[in-house]
Amino acid sequence: MNHKLILFCGPSGSGKTTVVHSLLKDYPQFIFSVSATTRPKRANEKEGVDYYFLTEEEFKKRIENKEFLEWEEVYPGRFYGTLRKQVDEKLNNGSVVLFDVDVKGGISIKKHFSKQLLDVFIMPPSLTALKQRLVARDSETPESLEKRLAKSGLEMSYADQFSYIIVNDELPKALREAKLLVEDFLNRKSEV
Numbered sequence: 101m102n103h104k105l106i107l108f109c110g111p112s113g114s115g116k117t118t119v120v121h122s123l124l125k126d127y128p129q130f131i132f133s134v135s136a137t138t139r140p141k142r143a144n145e146k147e148g149v150d151y152y153f154l155t156e157e158e159f160k161k162r163i164e165n166k167e168f169l170e171w172e173e174v175y176p177g178r179f180y181g182t183l184r185k186q187v188d189e190k191l192n193n194g195s196v197v198l199f200d201v202d203v204k205g206g207i208s209i210k211k212h213f214s215k216q217l218l219d220v221f222i223m224p225p226s227l228t229a230l231k232q233r234l235v236a237r238d239s240e241t242p243e244s245l246e247k248r249l250a251k252s253g254l255e256m257s258y259a260d261q262f263s264y265i266i267v268n269d270e271l272p273k274a275l276r277e278a279k280l281l282v283e284d285f286l287n288r289k290s291e292v
Contacts, residue, residue, distance in 0.1 A: 103191045103197075103213075103216050104196045104197075104216060104217075104218075104285070104286065105187075105191075105196065105197045105198075105199065105209075105213050105216055105217045105218070106123075106130070106196060106197070106198045106199065106217070106218045106220075106282060106285065107198075107199040107201070107206050107209055107210070107217055107218065107219045107220065108120050108198075108199065108200050108220050108221075108222055108278075109200075109201060109202065109203045109205075109206035109219070109220070109221050109222070109255075109262065110203070110221055110222035110223060110224070110255070110268075111203070111224065111230060111248075111251070111252035111255040111256060112234065112248050112251075112252060113224065113230045113233040113234040113237070113248070113252070114222040114223060114224045114230065114252075114268055115222055115224070115233075115268040115271060115274060116200055116222040117200050118271065118275075119222060119266075119268075119274060119275060119278045120132065120198055120200040122275050122278070122279075123198060123278065123279070123282060124198065126279065127196070127282070129194075129195060129196050130195070130196045130197075130198045131190045131193075131195035131196070131197055131198065132198050132200070133182055133186065133187055133190070133197050133198060133199045133200075133201075134148060134149065134150070134151060134152060134186065135151055135152070135180055135181060135182055135200075135201060135205075136151065136152040136153075136154050136159065136162070136168075136171075136179075136180070136181050136182075136183055137151045137152070137153060137154070137178070137179065137180045137181075138153075138154055138155065138156045138159050138177065138178055138179045138180075139151075139153075139178050139180075140153075141153050142239065152183065154179075156177060156179065159171075159179045159181070160179075162181075162183070163181075166184075167183055167184055167185065168181040168182060168183060168184060169181075169182040169183070169184040169187055169208070169209065169212060170182050170201070170204075170205040170208035170209055170212075171205070172202055172204045172205050174202055174251070175247060175251075180201070180202060180205065181205070182199070182201060182205065182209065196286070202255070203221075203255040203258045204258075206219065206221075206262070207258070207261060210261075210262075218263070218264075218281060218282065218285040219262045219263050219264070220262060220263070220264045220265070220266060220278065220281060221258075221259045221262035221264065221265045221266070222266055222268050222274070223256065223259055223265050223266065223267045223268065224252075224256075224267075224268060225267055225268070225269035227249065227252065227253060227256075229269075230249065230252055231245070231249055234248060234249070264281055266278060266281075
């Protein structure tokens with residue numbers, strides 16, 4: 101079967117989620133891969149739509165049972181991961197699976213799917229711009245903001261491990277670039 105998967109990675113605040121949501125509107129055959137997390141649910145988030153919210157104990161049990169395609173303890177006690185069963189079900193239904201995951205998770209997904217996968221790194225124009233975006237979100241404490249920024253600098257150093265990099269300095273331009281990459285990928289003959 102000719103499965104296709106599309107992966108967007110980048111630091112928090114880079115705009116990858118905005119790009120992913122735009123593509124989901126434009127391509128009805130795309131299905132979002134909902135990640136699991138142990139972080140608390142934000143007021144506007146829905147279970148099974150934004151994330152599968154698990155306790156740390158539930159998450160660790162699923163790790164033991166090898167239920168994750170990839171997982172990472174992104175911050176102490178804050179786990180994120182992609183449930184293997186969810187991805188397999190979507191692929192078996194003929195959907196194109198669209199991922200929005202952290203950088204290390206993205207590298208793990210690349211190893212699993214290689215030529216079936218379009219992998220794109222969304223890069224902020226600078227750490228200063230990234231900080232402004234995170235502050236504008238108003239979802240961070242000063243301590244969590246500093247942790248995110250430190251992690252973002254490290255994540256940006258992984259950009260060259262992805263096949264494509266889009267610098268999101270102007271959102272409309274980044275959205276156009278993402279759509280062009282997706283169109284090219286969907287029109288390519290399978291190499292598998």
